[in-house]
Amino acid sequence: MRRFGLTSSDTMMLRYYEQMNDPATSPSCQQDAHLNVVRGFKSIEEAESNAVRSLDQEARIPAGAPKAEWSKLRHQMHPDSEEGNGKPPLNTCYHENPMNRVPKMQHEIVLEDETPSSDGTQQATVEEQQASTSSTVTNDRTGSKLNESPEADAHTCEWRVQSCMKHTIGTWNVRSMNHRKLEIVKQEMERIDIAILGVSELKWMGMGHFESGNYTIFYAGYEKLRRNGVALIVRSDVAKAIKSYNAKSERVISMRFNGRPINITIIQVYAPMANTEAEELERFYAEVQEEIDHTPKQDVLIIMGDWNATVGNREELGIVGRWGLGYRNEAGERLVQFCEANNLFIANTCFQQPKRRLYTWTSPNGQYRNQIDYIIGRRRWKSSILSAKTRPGSECGTDHKLLISEIKVKLKKNEKAITMPKYNFSNIPEQYKGQIRNRFEALNLVDGEPEERWSEARDIIREECKKTTPLGKRRERPQWMDEETLKKRLKTEGKQKETKTREQQGWSWKQGSTWKF
Template sequence: MAMLSTKSNSGVSSPPVGSPGRTVMSQPRGERLKCRSKLKICTWNVKTMSKEGKIENAIQEMKRMHIEIMGISEMRWPNSGEMQVENHKIYYSGKNDGVHEYGVGVIVSPTVAKCVTNFTPVSERIMLLQIQASPINISILQVYAPTADKEEEEVVELYQEINKIIEKIPKHEILIVMGDFNAKIGAVNRTQYIGAHGLGNRNDRGDLLEKFAESSDLVVMNTFFELPPRKLYTWKSPQDKPERIVRNQIDYILVNRRFRNSCKSVRTYPGADLESDHVPLVGVFQTNLKKVKKRILVKHDMRRLRDPSIMGDVFQDVNKEIQKNKEEVDIEQKVNHIKESVQKVKEKYLKPDKRKKKSWMTEEILGMMEERRISKNDPQKYKNIQKAIRNKIREAKEKELEDRCTEIEFLQQKHDSYNLHRKVKELTGTCNRKQQGKLTDSDGNIIIDKQEKLKTWKEYLEKLFEDQRERHLQMEEPTNGPTILRQEVESAISQLKDGKAAGPDEINSEILKLFDEESVILLTEMLNTIYDSGKIPSEWLISEFIALPKKPGAKKCEEYRTISLMSHLLKLFLKIIHRRIYKLCESRISPNQFGFINAVGTREALFAIQVLFQRCRDVNCDLYICLIDYEKAFDRVKHDKMMEILKETGINDKDLRIIGNLYWNQTANLRTEGEHTENVKIMRGVRQGCVISPLIFNLYSERIFCEALDEMEKGILLNGLRLNNIRYADDTIVFAENLEDLQALMDNITYHSNQYGLNINVKKTKFMIISKNKITGSQLYINQTAIERVKQYTYLGTIINEDWQNSQEIKSRIGKAKSTFNRMSTFFKTHNLSLDIKVRLLRCYIFSVLLYGVESWTLNEDTIKKLNAFEMWLYRRILKIPWTARVRNEEVLRRMKKDLEIMNTVKVRKLQYKGHIMRNESRYTLLQSIMQGKIFGKRGPGRRRTSWLKNHGSIKQTPTFPDCSRQSKNCYNNREHSSRISTPRRCLFLLKCSSFIVVGRIKKNIIHLLLPYLVPFNLFFY
């Protein structure tokens, strides 16, 4: 049995590990790496790692000093996660609000990276890294304590948080707590925990550190080794001068007392250089590392199928493999054979290229950094070299930017949009770091152990999907259900989307699309066997969840979004069923549901409430609104009630049986950190990632609102009918003319929702009143709990408020678009890309953020000025024109070789949308009623505020609303009329008939700019 040495430079000896009365080996002897028995571990406050070239400099210093693990204090990287640089793995934990402040990290060598078992980002001041070693595992806590200007309470809280982590770490492991503690212990009398060889005088923070060490049974190792002061100090004060030395010891390495003898030495290396006023503190530990056997998820590059030769080879091989087992009868065997055939072909042809990413760092810069280190004692030379390094780094980064921009230009010429946008994201730094969160238990304690994490996730899933239902599905023997046709299978395969993550069977949709006619026939026979028997393959019944944080800093399971990965073969099968039942189910869904319905979406929902509430305001009709938020609505659907609703729709018996068996026999597990939880029985909720789940949820929601509201004559009177709710899936707005009516509506909705398992989240549900009069004292209650009244609310991603004006929403959209632009400023401000590509990607990344929900906007002069000013703000920054240059807007547009387009786009999309609604009476009956229907009320005196409908009248050359309605329905005749006009005259004709060209001179470049937008909708303006 390997033993730790029992002697150290501190002169203290103890029985060896593994002897009676001491620690037993925590791990059996496993595969050892060929590494030194002495492991160098370092901690260093580097002031910041956000500067270009600093991470490469740190790795260079690690290699020079043969350091395997380097802890970093004051990392200044936001969020938490891991990334790889030059084969070294970097783990970091920072602030969740995106601020580059505080932060800790650990850089490990390639050897140690293979032995890391767990990484836990605790906060911006603490992180934990666990390493498998022999004979005893190592746990490292990297710390950055508050500076002297912070309150003492912050330091106490930090130590309390560290203690909570220490309690979770097994006692038989080596524990190292290291970092910048901003405390001076000084040279004091020796104790069990503090040595006599500290530096300087103790301060109050030093007393706190000693108390922490005693309470946690930790030994401050760099106070136990007798060394000269130059190898003890860790920080150089700004007042430090050759004639007056001011240096202190404020960084420490602490080891649990039980394993103090594993530490052979601790000293500082003043000769190391990383542009910091601290020096590295290095400890040498006697231990061996053990390689961790991790489950590696093999990724395959589906993009390689774009190569015709590779696609041809895959086409031949996959069909040849699948057709080998034609005579197989057992369904499970057939599914396994398809899976194995696809996997075999993917392994042969679709392995990703393992090309090493080229770094911008050059050997010349690294050499200059080494020269700078050697010149530390010559301040002037050090300063000159540092200036030269900054210049070289700037040149190297510009060269890298130029090369990447050349790649982007080349991809644009090839029309390879996928790789183009991937390169843009790499260039802007939005996809190079793997984010990682933490998990806490019900008491708020951070979970460290991986098995405990899996157990916590399993318990959460069991609680989430637990329900009381019949153990077995009771169904009569099906009597009807048409046979699945080959054409249906081919159509369903063509509708599968590329680029989607594969499920547990690892079969991608791109491979399914390469099936030839004979393979499709075999697949059709297999699906028909499943359809006729109702027996679903066991692998199809297992869903795999992955957890993604809903927001930065997620801790609890509830704060993660569980995304389901399911078999693509199952998706194909359910697409066929979905196509058969869709029209039957959709006919039972009311027109005020806008979620998961063909030809409608968030745009229609936002338009409906915008125009409806504006029209109510115009006729002095007060509105009392409740914005409902359900608790995990999709996961609360009761399966027995769901089946009752589906039976009443009249779908085929075999389709119903497939859906029932799928829901009654399904299980799921969750994948985290490469491990899976045990399978959990899903007793309620609709299946995530399933194509028929949205349809089922809409039917389920429809039943609730039908039972709750059918006999209630409350709401807004529109064309003689009562309208009292607008829904987008589970995001629901309920409204009435007075508080009593709204309270009655909500009482009924709450009761019937509870009957169907859906609970209203009282904390997130809000109450709003829209009225010209100031109404106070009104209160809405749900389950005897008062609902908070708000002045504004974010609904479907847009801000709605009591005044029902879009100025606040437009201001918010401009702010979000500016934020996106600033994140991508490196890309937009470079001179290495043509203006054409910049403008194209400006529309893709910036305008798309700005113009979300634009069809429902109501514009005025103020908002138009803000939109135009924002567009000019973008162009000035692209051209790098400062405000002090006094360059006029006309000159900016001339340099951009374009005209203002945001307002043109806004007006075009609004007019397009109006014509689209007016032409489709059957689909948009409710929206047409909202636009033209009679609302009970009386106009007040004075001029009406601008509404969405009247907004068009304020735009020059716009036809009146009745004219638009009439002409939009006669668009085909207008198209025939316009086709008789010659091309040049037609361009002018379209522009004159549109609504957004100011009277005056029409420039040719405006025609070229706007004509593509006008062609699809121009005809209803004539």
Template sequence: MTLEDEPLRSEGVQHATGEERRASTSRSRADEAAGPKPKGRSVADMPGSERKVQCCKEKYCIGTWNVRTMNLGKLEVVKNEMARINIDILGISELKWTGMGEFSSDDHHIYYCGQETRKRNGVALIVNKRVAKAVLGCNLKNDRMISIRIQGRPFNITVIQVYAPTTGAKETEIDQFYEDLQHLIEVTPKKDVLLIIGDWNAKVGNQEIKGTTGKFGLGDQNEAGQRLIEFCQENKLVITNTLFQQHKRRLYTWTSPDGQHRNQIDYILCSQRWRSSIQSAKTRPGADCGSDHQLLIAKFKLKLKKVGKTTGPVRYNLSQIPYEYTVEVTNRFKDLDLVDRVPEELWMEARNIVQEAATKTIPMKRKCKKAKWLSNEALQIAEERRQAKCEGDSERYRKLNADFQRTARRDKKAFLNEQCKQIEENNRMGRTRDLFKKIGDMKGTFRTKITIIKDKSGKDLTEAEDIKKRWQEYTEELYQKEMDASYTPGSMVADLEPDILESEVKWALESTANNKASGSDGIPAELFKI
């Protein structure tokens, strides 16, 4: 990764003449006679730009894909393709989900944004677990654009996924799209590495425009393409998938239903300042999810900051607390010295007793993964469909696509029937908690966490540290009280509260509900009810 705007390397290879080869051979023999040289060069001998490249050895892959509706089973297919091609960040266009938020699915984290009620447009960003640890925050702008900010070194990375209006859209809708995108860029820190990916529904053509496009585009430029180029020039952006010479099948990103027309309308944009960090940009025709768009990827060299693992609270299996735990805690509590003890020290000792006894006698609660309803048969059909696409067998591809949709619907129905059987079993056995939890999972609306709040001025806060500070300010203002004018610091308080009675402690423990989250000490209330 370099800060300078370096020119791209030439695609060709220069061949030396006969005299140059003979001179080179004689020089190499002289060097061998002088003795072996150490391999490589010292960092001090390298130019500044090369030293910066040496520091960034981590390669990442970013992609964008118009999936034409993320319907039944398609998310699993897309995740499998990400794992197969080793994609770290994938932008999705035409998601057609309602609502907005984020959630985890296996080893991936999904940020998405759609319309409130209509299944139209929609964008998403899917990151693997390697990148998810470094995500600072997300900005769920609207159903046409979404962004995430990733912690990197030496600068952070902002990725924006867009889905532009089609050429047949109203002019006001197109203007609004570019206004919203411009605002999103303006709120992005200037030092960030900026990547804008997505379906632009525009053709920029194969004419080279210095600093904006290369000479390896596809087709002729249209009006939407001219608008995109002007936008790139205003914001100093370069369209990366026009910079590298590729076969045409690696350039076009959309194919018409009859297979007669192919266009390049999906692009990956990068700041001109960071153009040299892009190693390659091309489509992957072999990837398939049942869409008429091709997967577009780019490989770049940047360094993400490694974030250490966060240890969550210990989760005990509290369904049946063993008798050994009760005996050990009771005996150790009897040996506690309660005379002339500082309350904080006494609490620390009691807490350690409970934690040690629980770790020793109570088994840990196993984390149950969410059941996958899509069968291996459906995934196998999806793989066969991908192979048919690679072979160019359109007839077999259409048949397998219909088979996949039919199998996915069957699997979904079988999964729901199995869930209903479990609900009936919980009802028969009197497991009320499990019964209503299962009903809520099936019937209730899918709620995702939205990690965006506003500051006092109404500005959206997307980064975790800023959100944390804002919550701190809010709680301080909420609980701030005016001090009593009659109170002076250092004066004695006449009315002291009486000592806490043992009966009050027992009443407080008995009235505490079970199956609630533990506090900062990580001890659930059930462990004190012995």
């Protein structure tokens, strides 16, 4: 085609017109041809812009420059080249004929409010190439830069979709909470990007919840004493996924989140100390057991808090990992038995960390350090917990360290159903008719946009219906089984039971005759 002075875009258009005018071409082939032309033009524009940029950079290098300068330029132009030789990669779009490109079958990346496209991920990649203006894109989490090739764009888009399923949760014994300490805790949550934080030893009275800035606090404590107390501090965007919460007692509070496809239940606890009475310890474990029993078996269950127990570094298969701290005491043995009975595992003993990321409590003189705060999960969803460690740099005037964990779950916003009231239009009052007639006469239905006029008319009808028209009676649904059907059912069951009893006793039945032995 180049002999006749035709460019690559002209060639694409000729092939496109041939396929579109061919009666033998199916509609699906015509659609593919149209998409290929669109992709081809975008690829040509990108190749031309790269060529112009290359010429612009080459013009900046003076004649007779050393080879190292030219090699550096080629490496800048093609950073994806192997071993830094400056050769362009073979998978770049301007080395491939766009008309001969065959879409590859890939896993589609579908967001919550979108439907899968017929062209898979490749179409999204072309759109990202068109929207991007720079040659690099910054990774929000690591700060590194990724090459903006089609493959890099697909990888970046997939990473962003997956990263929205990761949330950081934590637990912290704050040793009493006041307004000033609450602000410090919220600042730490914002700095570390914690979505849900469980608080132990809150020492607040009563039960309830309130909003504070960008967070919602759900708390439970004694009615008349400032002792013990637990709370869950939830970020506002995560709070939209809350299904329910239960302030069980001053030591146990639970919350259930709406997830996709599995719901998440988080329980925050504060266990009694080792020198407390045995009855109080039994009551605490009974309350936690009751919350576990009320949690659906398919939920992702996480129990976290100050357990006042040391499980140590002795490994228990499926329950305690190899990276615990210290030696197991009597309370730790009780906790291990509790986890074994409920099919649970202790997460912060299953990840190898330096010791400063393992201990959660320090004695006042700094001489003793122990691991007594734990994040415990259901073994069925063990892969959902990606990490568990302490943050020694976080301080709020307590002898406990902040224990955080990264979980991989996908939360779903609760959708509120909009129900419109049903009015009784069988007997429309005269007041409604007069008000509608007067307000419609004053309404200018000729000038203006149709959508604005429709909105005004709709609002008038709704307002007058609400003022004057009575609501319709709610239709009662009939019972699914009436008395007559129930009697027939019981009579049939009685006959079946009688027949079965006689057969067991050795009776035989012949058609058209009576029972015979």
